[in-house]
Amino acid sequence: MDQPNYFSGQFLLATPGMADPRFSRSIIAICSHDEHGALGINIGATSPDIRLHGILDQFDIEPEAIEDRAVFAGGPVEMQRGFILHSLDFNLSDTLQVGDRWGLSSSLDILRAIAKDRGPKKWIAALGYSGWGEGQLEFELTQNGWFISPGEPEWLFETSAKDKWEMAWHSQGIDPNMLSGQFGSA
Numbered sequence: 001m002d003q004p005n006y007f008s009g010q011f012l013l014a015t016p017g018m019a020d021p022r023f024s025r026s027i028i029a030i031c032s033h034d035e036h037g038a039l040g041i042n043i044g045a046t047s048p049d050i051r052l053h054g055i056l057d058q059f060d061i062e063p064e065a066i067e068d069r070a071v072f073a074g075g076p077v078e079m080q081r082g083f084i085l086h087s088l089d090f091n092l093s094d095t096l097q098v099g100d101r102w103g104l105s106s107s108l109d110i111l112r113a114i115a116k117d118r119g120p121k122k123w124i125a126a127l128g129y130s131g132w133g134e135g136q137l138e139f140e141l142t143q144n145g146w147f148i149s150p151g152e153p154e155w156l157f158e159t160s161a162k163d164k165w166e167m168a169w170h171s172q173g174i175d176p177n178m179l180s181g182q183f184g185s186a
Contacts (some may be wrong), residue, residue, distance in 0.1 A: 007033040007137070008039040011151040012040065016179045018145045022076045025094065025165040028130050029085060029156060031104045032098060038132040041085055041104070045126065046070035046161045052125055055082060056115055059108055065117035070156050075128025083126045084110050085156050090120035100152045122157040147172075 011030040028040035053068040064073070074083055084105045088097065090113070097102040102121070113119035140146055149172055159167055169176040 041074040041166040074126030079128035086120035086123035088104035
């Protein structure tokens with residue numbers, strides 16, 4: 001029997017106790033979570049090396065009506081693979097609808113629509129994804145590496161990357177500067 005998508009549509013906030021430095025100050029938008037594992041997109045940092053117009057150029061897509069903008073470092077897995085997290089006013093055959101919160105698409109069709117300003121009203125582009133195998137995320141939660149937050153879909157679209165992690169903690173009533181990297185267990 002399949003487990004429900006328990007954490008889909010929620011956010012994972014890396015705690016100061018996160019052992020993996022690749023996830024320092026990360027905020028992950030969880031798009032899928034079931035008995036086989038989980039997949040999310042890191043929205044906590046943008047790529048220093050590539051912007052949207054650079055990606056469009058690689059696919060010979062003319063950025064007709066869209067300004068250049070930052071691309072998020074969604075990984076660390078498959079950093080050459082692109083994703084669009086977007087509002088639910090736009091759907092394609094490959095769109096994964098994450099509850100009633102957002103969509104996840106990865107086709108060239110969505111890039112073409114965005115370039116012509118015919119895509120979703122709200123969206124961000126990301127390279128790579130964050131993934132966990134069966135039971136891995138649940139284990140990491142018991143090790144105090146992550147904090148789960150229901151958050152708001154607007155976190156994806158309207159907050160600069162450098163501010164998202166702190167903003168997410170503050171929305172939970174927690175000052176992240178007061179968190180310790182040392183955790184105990186009862």
